[in-house]
Structure formats: C-alpha cells, structure tokens
Amino acid sequence: xxxxxxxxxxxxxxxxxxxxxxxxxxxxxxxxxxxxxxxxxxxxxxxxxxxxxxxxxxxxxxxxxxxxxxxxxxxxxxxxxxxxxxxxxxxxxxxxxxxxxxxxxxxxxxxxxxxxxxxxxxxxxxxxxxxxxxxxxxxxxxxxxxxxxxxxxxxxxxxxxxxxxxxxxxxxxxxxxxxxxxxxxxxxxxxxxxxxxxxxxxxxxxxxxxxxxxxxxxxxxxxxxxxxxxxxxxxxxxxxxxxxxxxxxxxxxxxxxxxxxxxxxxxxxxxxxxxxxxxxxxxxxxxxxxxxxxxxxxxxxxxxxxxxxxxxxxxxxxxxxxxxxxxxxxxxx
Numbered sequence: 001x002x003x004x005x006x007x008x009x010x011x012x013x014x015x016x017x018x019x020x021x022x023x024x025x026x027x028x029x030x031x032x033x034x035x036x037x038x039x040x041x042x043x044x045x046x047x048x049x050x051x052x053x054x055x056x057x058x059x060x061x062x063x064x065x066x067x068x069x070x071x072x073x074x075x076x077x078x079x080x081x082x083x084x085x086x087x088x089x090x091x092x093x094x095x096x097x098x099x100x101x102x103x104x105x106x107x108x109x110x111x112x113x114x115x116x117x118x119x120x121x122x123x124x125x126x127x128x129x130x131x132x133x134x135x136x137x138x139x140x141x142x143x144x145x146x147x148x149x150x151x152x153x154x155x156x157x158x159x160x161x162x163x164x165x166x167x168x169x170x171x172x173x174x175x176x177x178x179x180x181x182x183x184x185x186x187x188x189x190x191x192x193x194x195x196x197x198x199x200x201x202x203x204x205x206x207x208x209x210x211x212x213x214x215x216x217x218x219x220x221x222x223x224x225x226x227x228x229x230x231x232x233x234x235x236x237x238x239x240x241x242x243x244x245x246x247x248x249x250x251x252x253x254x255x256x257x258x259x260x261x262x263x264x265x266x267x268x269x270x271x272x273x274x275x276x277x278x279x280x281x282x283x284x285x286x287x288x289x290x291x292x293x294x295x296x297x298x299x300x301x302x303x304x305x306x307x308x309x310x311x312x313x314x315x316x317x318x319x320x321x322x323x324x325x326x327x328x329x330x331x332x333x
Contacts, residue, residue, distance in 0.1 A: 006177035011062025040262025044161030044289030052085040053094040055164035056142035080121035082114035116321035117293035150218040161289035165297040182245035191324030258319025
C-alpha cells in the first residue's frame with residue numbers, strides 16, 4: 001500500500017563533546033590509528049549533562065524552525081529510540097514534559113525496535129497519518145549510547161556515539177509530497193542474543209547489580225554473527241522490497257543505511273545488492289559513529305541539507321537491529 005506524507009522539516013542535536021578515535025586508542029591501549037582503521041569512525045560525540053529528552057527537545061525545535069511551524073500544531077510526539085531515559089515512563093512522555101506541553105494532552109508514545117526504531121516508527125505511523133488519525137507528527141530518535149558501553153571490550157564500545165534527530169511529517173491529502181512505495185520488516189530471533197543488554201528489566205532486575213556485576217548491565221554484541229545473519233537473509237529481503245516498490249536497484253538514487261562499521265556496511269551492502277557507486281550510499285559513520293536509531297534519520301537529514309536530494313528521487317532506508325531484525329523502506333521524495 002502506497003502511503004503519502006509531506007516532510008515538513010528536519011532537525012538534529014549533536015552533543016558538543018567530541019571523542020576522536022585516537023582518544024579511544026589510549027583507552028584500549030592500542031596503537032594510534034587502530035580504532036579508526038577497524039571501525040571507519042574518526043570521531044563521535046558523547047553527552048556531558050544532556051538527557052534523551054533534552055536532546056530530543058533541541059532536535060524538535062530545529063525541525064520546527066525548518067518547517068516554519070509552531071509547536072502547538074503538533075498532535076503526536078512519537079519517540080523512536082533504542083535507549084531509554086528511564087524504564088518508566090516512556091521517552092515520549094518525558095519529551096512532552098521537556099517541551100513544556102504538560103497540560104496539553106498531546107499524544108505521546110514510544111516505538112522501540114533498537115537501531116530500526118525510526119524506520120519502524122515511520123512505517124507504522126504512516127498508516128494512521130494516511131487515514132487522518134493525525135495531522136502533524138514529530139518522529140524523534142534521541143540516543144545516548146555512551147553511558148552503557150563496556151570499554152574493556154573494543155567491539156562493544158568503539159563504534160557508538162550520541163545524538164538526536166527529529167522529523168516532522170504531515171498529512172498529504174493532495175498527494176504532492178513524498179510516497180512510501182514499499183516497506184518490509186523481518187525478525188530472525190535465532191540472533192536474539194547476539195546483541196543485548198541483559199540486565200535492567202524483569203529478567204535481571206537492577207537489584208541484582210551488585211551481585212552480578214557490570215557486565216550484565218552494559219552493551220554486549222557479537223558483530224560477526226550479526227553480519228553473517230544479515231547476509232544470510234539480506235539479498236532475498238532486498239529483492240522482495242524492490243519488487244513491492246516495482247523498481248530495481250538502478251532506480252534507487254540513494255541508499256540510506258544504518259551506520260554499522262565500515263566493514264559491516266560493505267559486507268552487508270554487497271550481499272544486499274547496494275549500488276557500486278559510493279556517491280549513492282549515504283555514509284556518515286566517520287563523523288558520528290553508530291548513533292543507534294538516530295543513524296538513518298541523521299543520514300537522511302544530512303543528505304537533505306546537502307542539496308543532493310531532489311524532488312522525485314527514490315531512497316532506500318535500510319538497516320538491521322537487535323533481535324535480529326532487518327528493515328527497509330523505499331520512498332519517493
């Protein structure tokens with residue numbers, strides 16, 4: 001089902017603190033240049049005093065300015081993040097509070113599919129938007145990865161950065177804006193434990209921290225297994241996504257991928273039939289690292305701001321997340 005929407009504005013917030021890979025080389029006790037070479041990340045940003053909701057507020061304010069809209073026009077705040085400010089309430093409620101909307105009743109809720117949260121949120125909310133349930137929606141991904149990293153493990157900590165991105169989308173009754181031509185999400189729970197934070201919920205409650213130690217409460221990933229599983233199912237996934245959109249990869253002007261490591265993007269991209277022309281693949285990992293669910297909207301925002309994205313272009317927003325899930329959307333902008 002084709003769904004229509006108008007992208008009214010986009011905005012981002014990137015923390016001021018820059019952490020270069022050579023700084024992490026010292027943390028890991030390895031030769032300078034090794035972290036950048038192995039990850040493709042030159043620098044990333046870490047929060048200092050910011051919270052998820054505060055970063056979201058700043059990104060939303062920038063998006064409103066870009067859209068030339070007032071906050072009062074928004075009738076849904078959809079938070080699409082893999083990291084939570086606190087277990088309860090949802091991020092969206094705290095973002096509403098941060099925006100000063102406490103007494104307005106503006107709808108606010110979360111959709112969490114870790115790194116695919118923005119993509120899943122856009123896909124799921126496009127249906128009620130098309131049907132008139134909402135008029136103006138802000139979708140915001142606000143991620144703080146740095147707080148949960150295990151710096152004794154290179155793979156589990158070297159890739160990640162913090163940041164927030166907000167998109168404002170509106171109803172398109174006249175069908176003059178963008179079109180979702182196809183969308184697809186698949187989950188393969190054979191990889192459910194390849195990427196996880198085991199502690200913090202009901203399975204390993206926070207009360208267990210002192211007894212179990214830090215490892216259960218920090219991020220853990222087996223990147224090689226995630227890549228292998230993504231490659232196993234990736235080609236068929238992309239072929240079916242393109243078929244649903246009635247197009248080929250030659251018709252895709254830009255691929256907007258989740259920003260895994262440089263090597264992971266190459267391996268998965270080759271298997272998923274991404275274009276060989278590097279100019280058609282939006283890569284921002286070198287300057288931001290992996291910002292979890294903010295990766296894809298940040299890449300899209302930067303592509304839009306560059307002026308390279310033209311009316312009528314087709315983009316494929318695609319990636320993987322913990323679970324393991326594979327998700328993709330093809331949009332005519």
